[in-house]
Each structure stands twice: as structure tokens, then as C-alpha cells.
Amino acid sequence: xxQVQQSPASLVLQEGENAELQCNFxxxxxxxxxxxxxxxxxxxxxxxxxxxxxxxxRLTSTTVIxxxxxxLHISSSQTTDSGTYLCALEDTNAYKVIFGKGTHLHxxx
Amino acid sequence: NAGVIQTPRHKVTGKGQEATLWCxxxxxxxxxxxxxxxxxxxxxxxxxxxxxxxIDDSGMPxxxxxxxxxxxxxxTLKIQSTQPQDSAVYLCASSLxxxxxxxxxxxxxxxxxxx
Numbered sequence: 001x002x003q004v005q006q007s008p009a010s011l012v013l014q015e016g017e018n019a020e021l022q023c024n025f026x027x028x029x030x031x032x033x034x035x036x037x038x039x040x041x042x043x044x045x046x047x048x049x050x051x052x053x054x055x056x057x058r059l060t061s062t063t064v065i066x067x068x069x070x071x072l073h074i075s076s077s078q079t080t081d082s083g084t085y086l087c088a089l090e091d092t093n094a095y096k097v098i099f100g101k102g103t104h105l106h107x108x109x
Numbered sequence: 110n111a112g113v114i115q116t117p118r119h120k121v122t123g124k125g126q127e128a129t130l131w132c133x134x135x136x137x138x139x140x141x142x143x144x145x146x147x148x149x150x151x152x153x154x155x156x157x158x159x160x161x162x163x164i165d166d167s168g169m170p171x172x173x174x175x176x177x178x179x180x181x182x183x184x185t186l187k188i189q190s191t192q193p194q195d196s197a198v199y200l201c202a203s204s205l206x207x208x209x210x211x212x213x214x215x216x217x218x219x220x221x222x223x224x
Contacts, residue, residue, distance in 0.1 A: 031211075033212065033213060035215075041217075042200070042215050042216065042217045042218055043200070043202075043213075043215040044215075045212055045213065045214065045215075048211070048212040086152065088152075088213070096142075096154055096157050096165050096167075097142065097154070097202075097213060098154060099144075099151060099152035099154075100151075101151045102151060
């Protein structure tokens with residue numbers, strides 16, 4: 001089965017609303033990363049967060065290893081937040097980084 | 110710092126031809142990763158080098174795909190006898206690679222179209 005599962009698969013928000021993106025994993029990990037990708041664009045690292053909570057502007061990432069989950073919270077969403085958000089985990093055993101399928105976010109004006 | 114550099118940005122090949130994609134990692138980074146991205150499959154891991162040595166190529170289609178890292182400043186991904194199903198964006202990433210893999214930095218990608 002898939003080792004990294006993201007939910008929801010897609011999300012539509014009105015500008016100003018908050019969003020909570022989830023990433024669940026079935027394998028042990030060394031680290032968790034969140035990336036942002038615009039259509040046709042490259043991946044931009046948002047957080048490198050092995051555990052605990054990190055903040056960056058309107059974004060907050062929380063990783064709880066023993067519960068095998070990580071979340072990305074976007075507060076006061078803006079239309080420029082639209083795109084795909086991907087979580088990726090580094091497998092403890094393999095030391096390779098495995099990606100989820102992503103959450104496609106669309107923020108309406 | 111120029112970031113991870115990938116060339117070409119776009120490549121169109123005919124079925125059966127060879128395609129070579131290049132990646133220059135960030136200077137000082139010892140780990141290089143190759144991924145393939147399609148709408149259907151998402152991001153798929155292909156292969157991984159650490160200090161130029163191949164560590165894990167479990168994601169590589171065995172028969173037509175090969176990757177090398179002849180020196181610390183570039184890696185290549187070669188696809189022989191390209192097929193339409195090889196059409197994808199091929200992404201290269203690098204990291205400092207200390208005790209853990211560390212934060213990944215991606216290039217802009219090479220979009221391969223096989224006609």
C-alpha cells in the first residue's frame with residue numbers, strides 16, 4: 001500500500017478561510033518535508049520538520065511521529081496560495097524520500 | 110547560489126530515440142535524487158546518489174533507464190529507446206546529506222515529450 005497518504009486530495013476555499021492539510025504515513029521516518037508547487041512549476045520547500053511544530057508567516061507545520069502524521073495549516077488563505085501541496089517523508093530504513101500524491105488547493109477571490 | 114540546475118528544460122524526442130537529461134546540484138551538496146512526475150502517478154522516486162556513489166536505484170525501470178554521477182558537479186539520466194509512456198517531467202534534487210537526508214532542493218525540471 002501507499003506509504004504516504006495526503007488528504008484531502010483537493011480543496012476549494014474562499015479567500016480568507018483557513019485550511020488544514022493532512023499527511024499520514026505508514027512507515028518509520030527520519031524526517032518530514034512539505035513542498036509547494038504551482039502548475040508547471042518546480043517544488044519549493046516550505047518546511048523541513050522532523051518533529052514538533054514550525055511556523056513561517058501564515059503557515060504552520062506540525063509533525064507527530066508516534067501518531068504517524070503531519071499537518072500543514074494555512075491561515076487567512078490568499079489566491080496566491082493556490083497550487084499543490086506535497087508532503088514527503090524520509091524513510092528510516094531506505095534513506096530515500098517518498099512523496100504523497102498532494103493536495104490541490106484552489107483559493108477563490 | 111544558483112540552486113539546482115537542470116537542462117534541457119524541454120525535450121521532444123521521437124519514439125525509439127535516446128534522451129539524456131542533466132542535473133547540476135547545489136555546490137557542496139553530497140546527495141542527488143532523480144524523480145519523475147506525471148499527473149497520473151505523481152512524484153515517483155527513481156534513483157539516489159550519495160558522494161557520487163549510487164545508493165538506491167529501486168525506482169528505475171531496469172531496461173532502458175540509467176543514471177550516472179561522474180563527478181560531484183553533475184549527474185545524468187539517460188533513457189534509451191524512449192517510449193510515449195516515458196513522457197513526464199524529470200526532477201532532480203540535491204541535499205547536504207548529513208546524518209539524515211536533510212532538506213531537498215529541487216531544480217526546475219526537464220519536461221520530456223516522446224511522440
